[in-house]
Amino acid sequence: MDIPAMRANFAKAAAHGDHAPLWFYSHLFLSHPETRELFPVSMAHQRDRLFAALGQVVARVDDLDTLVPILQQLGRDHRKFGTVAAHYPAVGASLLATLEHFDDEWDDALAASWTEAYELIAQVMVKAADESTDQPPWWDAEVVDHDRRTLDIAVLKLAPRTPVDYLPGQALSVETELRPRLWRWYSPANAPRPDGMLELHVEARDGGPVSTALVRQVQKGDAVRLGPPVGHLALDTGSERDLLLVAGGTGLAPVKAIIDQVARQGPPRRVDLFVGARNEDAFYDRADLRRLAQELPWLTVTLAVSEDKTSSLEHGDIGDVVLRHGPWANRDAYVAGNPATVEDTVTRLHSHGLPMGRIRTEVFAASRPSPTVDGKVTE
């Protein structure tokens, strides 16, 4: 394998920007039409991702310790798209054809290098996919309850046909029949339950194909598919510190899952939950928060509004309100919400003595169709 030559060759294709992946997919669909149905109608985002992923692979091809786990995760995650071992040679052939098409100096040596590299990649991905067959490639679930709470937010209750194993705070990718082949990430708002039921909080994003369908069109009885869980907001089970939870918008979901976990598994500790919104109408889960605060003596819930001056709730940005109730320096903090809220809250907490190592965050923004290399599921 002549790695420098391969990198130079890849750079030539990559220099053509969108044209190279466009050529690749067109070649793939023409030579193997059966692969077309694995992809959504619009391929725009898909194209960005393919060459980004390939670029990462090419950059790390001489660092197998880093590359192999990435490929394994890719292989496992691709099962939910319906990718099978038989698709790999088809993709390899079109990839080689593409690299050849954009390189005038393509030769047999280069072809041999790429063939060898691709076979290695495919082998690692297929093996990882095969080894995870104890898990289904996806879980079929039924929407058993759909509750529009505000104009833009709905709370969905899903009953997976077989239980999904995840950690509270983790995210699952969701696909609805209404938007085939488009997967988006959502955090269940509960810890795994004996009956397997999941609660999702979905905010419709303007122009977002999946979120708007989940909020405004999906109905009770509809089918959705869930992909394997990924995530990083999971509760640090090695710590028994009291908790400070801060949520904005549907960032409430993973935070509720953490409360649920403390309630189910302990260890017992004090938990302070702060939920922020612009006005009172935006508290889409108020009734359930009230119920939790009544049932759980160790839980204190504080709601704060930033814009409605007439409200009887606390006023101010959530980060500000949290500080007023401090000090929090001895807590473990979990912060989830839109990027501005998370950043503001983390900065304030940190400047008031909470070490960064004890602040965990999840940013809720337009979600990525697949996690980045470091596991981020939103952008």
Next chain:
Amino acid sequence: MTTSTPTAGDGERLTPDVVRDVRFTHGTMLHPGYTDTEVDAFVDRVSSELDRLTAENTQLREQLQRLEQQLAAAADRPSPSDQAVGILATAQLTADQYVAEAEAFSRQMTSEARLHYEEQLSQAREKAGAIIQAAQEAGVRISSGRSTPEVSAQPATEDLEEQVAYLRAFGQACRTQLRSYLEALLADVETEWGRAHPAALPEPPSGARVPRQLRGAQASFHSNETAADVGDEQPRTGVPAGTGSTATT
């Protein structure tokens, strides 16, 4: 020796059943055991049958290999021509553009509708708040101004309370109406957008037709005809918005 004789004619094929059912005649007192000649003949027959099977096996293996090579060659289909790839790429870009436009349209509609909703709502709130406050102040003035006769004060307070209740209900109704109006608008956007499924893509043109389609392809992808066709498949539902649903509240 019964069913079949081990020495049976050369023409007859040796089958597993024949071997299973073979019976040798027992020898005499001088030569105990099976009759040598019969056993020898049978061994000959078995070995020639094995030879034949081995040869056939080799031949079949070669044939299988040939077929596998043919299959691999067939699977390794000729690479689609650059022209074909180009056409599909253009079609894909066109589709991507339509989806992006639909998303942008939906985004714009939704955010404008929300902005409108929030403006109206806050205005209505402010108005209602001001009226309620004015009414309450008037109520306080009247009830504190004990000098005025009870008879006239009582109805005035009741009037005001009634007015306040009315205004509260009015505010609530405004909000409900606005919300259902906005929801109808949003529903309309969603319906217009429709369901997009890769399987719903038109059948690709058969190989033979590709060359003829090449010439017109570029033009037809951008022509208004294509856009009109899409429109026909997903007829506009008209604006089911506001009017109908708000009238009922």
